[in-house]
Amino acid sequence: MESSICSMCGEGKEITxxxxxxxxxxxxxxxxxxxxxxxASLVYREPKxxxxxxxxxxxxxxVNQIWLSVWIAxxxxxxxxxxKKSSETDT
Amino acid sequence: xxxxxxxxxxxxxxxFSRLFSISYCREAKLRxxxxxxxxxxxxxxxxxxxxxxxxxxxxxxxxxxxxxTEGKEDKWVWKVSDxxxxxxxxxxxxxxSDGQEEGVxxxxxxxxIKAKPSAYITTLxxxxxxxxxx
Numbered sequence: 039m040e041s042s043i044c045s046m047c048g049e050g051k052e053i054t055x056x057x058x059x060x061x062x063x064x065x066x067x068x069x070x071x072x073x074x075x076x077x078a079s080l081v082y083r084e085p086k087x088x089x090x091x092x093x094x095x096x097x098x099x100x101v102n103q104i105w106l107s108v109w110i111a112x113x114x115x116x117x118x119x120x121x122k123k124s125s126e127t128d129t
Numbered sequence: 130x131x132x133x134x135x136x137x138x139x140x141x142x143x144x145f146s147r148l149f150s151i152s153y154c155r156e157a158k159l160r161x162x163x164x165x166x167x168x169x170x171x172x173x174x175x176x177x178x179x180x181x182x183x184x185x186x187x188x189x190x191x192x193x194x195x196x197x198t199e200g201k202e203d204k205w206v207w208k209v210s211d212x213x214x215x216x217x218x219x220x221x222x223x224x225x226s227d228g229q230e231e232g233v234x235x236x237x238x239x240x241x242i243k244a245k246p247s248a249y250i251t252t253l254x255x256x257x258x259x260x261x262x263x
Contacts, residue, residue: 106239120250
């Protein structure tokens, strides 16, 4: 991925770990989820770690699989949003 | 002793590259190395600097953690599988996880999750850091 400026927040470098983890816009979405799950809002820098931490220890595997599909859906939506934003700035 | 990976994370040659570069006996066998601390001159081409002396101590310490079994032939051990023998499945696991143990568990979770295909693919790319911006 090219390291231009992030088209979602207009700050940070547009690299994978920024777009999906540390970007403020992405972060708003993640913190909502954490609130929903009842977890502390931590910022993970690395998507793999973020993914592996997105679960509730007290819950069953089945429930956690649902949370992980939420994670995947959010990644998909963030990426869609980012594409939309960057085409807006291009025109 | 220097080339093979038998002690610690990598070969001793890599970990103690400076010492290796001044070692007299780069093809040293382990048997020769054992008990060599009484006989330091034998090992190095020149006297050691202070920083190298520290490395030397570390090397001696590491060598001291293993002992040699007499009368048994050396053999290769496949460290990735539990049974210490080469099996294909273990190789597959290593390749799929890029050598990271936690990676295996992560993808086991991942393959079971149901999600929209496009989001699924994006996520795979994100996790493998292979997203393209254009």
